[in-house]
Amino acid sequence: MNLPVKYRPKTFRDVVGQEHVVRTLQNALRHRQISNAYLFSGQRGIGKTTIARIFAKGLNCEKGITPDPCGKCEICQEIESGNSLDVIEIDGASNRGIDQIRELRENVRFMPVKARYKVIIIDEVHMLTNEAFNALLKTLEEPPENVVFIFATTEPRKIPETVLSRVQRFDFRPLSANTLISRLKFICQKEHMECDDESLKIIFEASEGSMRDAISLLEQAYIYGNGKIEATTLREVLGIIEDEIFLKLFNTILKENTAQILRILREALSKGYSLFDFHKGLVKAASSLMEAILMGEQNPYTQFAGKFSEIDLLYIFKILKDMEQTLRLSNYPRAIFEYELIKLAYIKRISPARILSYQGEAEQKGAFSSMEKTINSDREKREFSNNSPVNKLIRELNLKEVRDGPF
Ligand SMILES: Nc1ncnc2c1ncn2[C@@H]1O[C@H](COP(=O)(O)OP(=O)(O)OP(=O)(O)O)[C@@H](O)[C@H]1O
Ligand SMILES: [Mg+2]
Ligand SMILES: [Zn+2]
The missing domain is CATH 1.20.272 (Zinc Finger, Delta Prime; domain 3)
Structure with a gap:
């Protein structure tokens, strides 16, 4: 099923929580006050990549720069499917070096192929080497026109001050119980899955506010329980003692x-x-x-x-x-x-x-x-992620983690 991918929001309207981010970005689009670089920081699975893609659509939709991208035009569709030549997603963890950043600098010197803006999304940007950051900084100091950088990170403290001072920063928040649980309920309804309130609460706690973890967990529990999600089984599998x-x-x-x-x-x-x-x-x-x-x-x-x-x-x-x-x-x-x-x-x-x-x-x-x-409670400070209940469950069930590529 891969529910986290299936339920990745495609418009700002579908995003739950992160109201402060959504409102500011929509206003920026509405008034065409576009920065050259943004930093999206916050724990995993709370909407950084999702919102970066929607923002890229807002900049490039055939309707014109818009707070409500149509999602239907060719450009919106290409961004959605990860096929746009102008919206480039780079994984900072595996492209850490100076060479990759030099290549990128070379690339952004050219005009967008089809769209209005080149949007460069660098995930886990804190993983870049010092040299790579320095190279990036040069670009940020003299930003080419029609290029927007979106850096995403789970560890903003590892990003040099010099870079931080040149970006517009948004701190994403873990989702609240209410927001997260109502989204799960919405998904359950669409998928005809049954999940009682106690189970939903356990899933919320285990996911620590991460929407992706919560949805994966819902899906795993559904598979594990053979179509039935029960609090007792959930607790057992997650190792939660009453x-x-x-x-x-x-x-x-x-x-x-x-x-x-x-x-x-x-x-x-x-x-x-x-x-x-x-x-x-x-x-x-x-x-x-x-x-x-x-x-x-x-x-x-x-x-x-x-x-x-x-x-x-x-x-x-x-x-x-x-x-x-x-x-x-x-x-x-x-x-x-x-x-x-x-x-x-x-x-x-x-x-x-x-x-x-x-x-x-x-x-x-x-x-x-x-x-x-x-x-x-500051999630950024956690170092336990490998032992998080979700990871544990994934290990126990011997499941491969579903990385959510472009939908
Ligand atoms: N605010 C949100 N509203 C609705 N769904 C969300 C939200 N945040 C995350 N999700 C769900 O979780 C999935 C992963 O979200 P996303 O890729 O945006 O997370 P991320 O913050 O970029 O995480 P990572 O740091 O691991 O890259 C989405 O496909 C979607 O199903
Ligand atoms: Mg991401
Ligand atoms: Zn469009």
């Missing part, structure tokens, strides 16, 4: 019952969850606990407000951090992971001063940075 287990774990920690703590972990492992799944779930649970305690948020962990202190939270996160290290580096991850977990039972016996000194030590060593990455 809150209930962690609520039980925190209660057991308060009771200092080490044997029971081990039993909880082993039960999860026997159900097929990995240590990594358990850790990930526990990080999420601890974050909810923190929100309940520090921010008074109402969630399943609110029952522990007053039972765990702020200092306890520091200790919990210190252990989570150690566990992460264990999972990465230890030759005996399971045994050491269990040892770390048991330490949680001693939470009330360790003096606050000692916990604070742990933190000091950890911070001095810069050890906290990797923990921050796990809990930080």
Whole structure:
């Protein structure tokens, strides 16, 4: 099926979310205030390439420069199918070098073949070498007429200041639960697929706001479940452990019952969850606990407000951090992971001063940075993408990832 490709928006109207980007680009087209270079930044699968192509159509549609490209004329169709000689997409990751950029500079000196503007879309532009960036900069300093560059990146911080200062930048946002879920519902309806609200919520959480991941996941779950999408199966395949287990774990920690703590972990492992799944779930649970305690948020962990202190939270996160290290580096991850977990039972016996000194030590060593990455909601900072539920599912089902080329 390849639903992400099938449901790639073809007009600005079809795009969901990213209203700030769409509105500004449509206004630019309407008033013909076209910049020479744009930067689209944001996590994967949220519409950067999609909007770049629609913008290219808006510049080149046979109707004239327009905020509502027709999608039907020859030029719009060629852009849509990736066959336009004037709209060129380059993958920055595999064309990183100076030679490729020189070739590109050569190319943009010529007038567009058929269209009004040459549009050069460079994906993952942060991957370019320094020399390549310098060469690109020369073009940006004296931009040829009728050429528009659109750079897309998931890591804007890796782009040199000199380039950043010459582009109009748009920060794309992860899609909100409402926006993403209603798009999934729309697709389900069109495809006659059934998916209940709980499953949709799980898909949203697993996709971390990426529309492409969410649609792929919907599709994979549909195939895996033989046409039936069920929350339980979804959770199993994604390695998502239910809150209930962690609520039980925190209660057991308060009771200092080490044997029971081990039993909880082993039960999860026997159900097929990995240590990594358990850790990930526990990080999420601890974050909810923190929100309940520090921010008074109402969630399943609110029952522990007053039972765990702020200092306890520091200790919990210190252990989570150690566990992460264990999972990465230890030759005996399971045994050491269990040892770390048991330490949680001693939470009330360790003096606050000692916990604070742990933190000091950890911070001095810069050890906290990797923990921050796990809990930080800033998607750009994530380094876990290889272990993201979607990737995991793809591996488990032995599926080839569907890269979405031109539709
Ligand atoms: N804002 C959106 N509205 C509707 N569909 C979207 C949106 N963003 C992404 N999609 C869906 O996800 C697919 C991939 O989107 P797109 O290629 O634009 O992502 P991207 O931001 O360029 O990601 P990457 O960084 O991986 O290149 C689209 O084909 C479409 O199905
Ligand atoms: Mg893209
Ligand atoms: Zn057109």
